[in-house]
Amino acid sequence: MPDGAALGEGNGDLAARLARTLGALWGEPVEVEGISRFHGGAARETYRFTAKRAGGDEALVLRRDPASSLITTSRAAEFHALARAHGAGLPVPEPLYLAADAHEFGAPGFLMREVPGGRAPSLFEEDPYGAGRATTGTALFTGLGRLHALVPDEEDRRRLPAMDAGQRLAHWKAEIAAHRIQPEPVAAAAIRWLEAKVPAPSGATAIVHGDFRSGNFLVDGEGRLLALLDWEMAHLGDPMEDLAWAMDPLWSHGMHGHVAGTLPRAEAIAVWAAASGRRFDPGAFEWWQLFAGVMGLAIWISSSFEVARHRTVDPVMAFAGTYPYRFHNAQVAAQLKRLMA
């Protein structure tokens, strides 16, 4: 659990904590300067800072649990997924150090190197990748395919939760039940349909990113992919989940037919299939598309709960409970009507 007092501390206290940890890690005196918090990513608190050591300055990032969050996840699992992806040569920040309890950073968290120069567009930005959209999309779905091509090893099975389609649905159904502050008739109807039609796995179990979407990767000015971020929902499961979430219209930047504001859908699938060596399963994908909307609803309902209970005043949480919630409620209701027509 986060240490509430520590989370309310100033940057000076946090700098001292970071300097102590890095000093012990590198075996030399370290000074920490320029701490600033990243906006967004309400699931975690993320800070950038400079660590000054004898050999030169290092630009680093701390991610730690917040006092209140959209979702409850494990920093240890996130750190493992990041390390696994980094080891496989995927474009991700290099993970450096995990503090699994609250002792060092005031809450469980980890350190990684900052990836300089990139940007992640906001939800309402139209055509955010511009002329570089094909470059971005090709790199993005190649990266996703390479992730899904990895064969989970013993360490992956030990560190990451393993959930098949039915278990994923049960997980988010429980989150909705625990956090809903009013009846949720759309989610309830969609869950009934999903429970009745749980698909067989689309292929061998994969490492699933869990939150693969526009906004969770960095690109440079020419649309080149610099880093895949936010691995906190990584798990072992069905890769169709990542495809469905990436292709959800909420993340399309208003560019219908273009996945995440990048490639047309058929091209994105082809790039993914070539890089993963896997087969796209349209039947299972239909289930995972509706699942994606329900997962979104579960996340936004949880954020509404946190705001309504005054556990957070972060406007990102209030936003999540307002715009994306209504977006997914409408999308899921329309999709359900189509599926059962």
Added chain:
Amino acid sequence: MSLSVAQSLQSLALAQALMVVPALGDSYEGKTAATIAALLLMLGQAMEELPGRRHESRRALEQLLRGVEVSDPALALDLDHILAGDSDMNWMARDAVLMGALVEVHAWADRHDAALAARCRDWLADWAAGERLDPPRLPT
């Protein structure tokens, strides 16, 4: 004449966007202020049309529930009680009661009455589409 709630929210959003956000720049605080501005703007836009749509949706839902004939005696009794209404109940509490009834009726209909289930899905799709917010846009 006083400002409407929608006008007040839009004015606050513009003040936030044009006075506070530039002063805070690209910092965490600046982006937080921009998020607040976007929220205020969206809510201001919604206040102009949402109440009317909600009134229509409520009426359609009550009509749907009134026409329901279920063979489950407990559910039928609950519906009679719910539709009789409670004049002391505020709008949100009444909505929650009606939505709770819809969840029960729809679940029953999915098992026993395909035509009623289709009507429930139609209502849900219309209601959810009416509740959806537009992305924030600056007033012209």
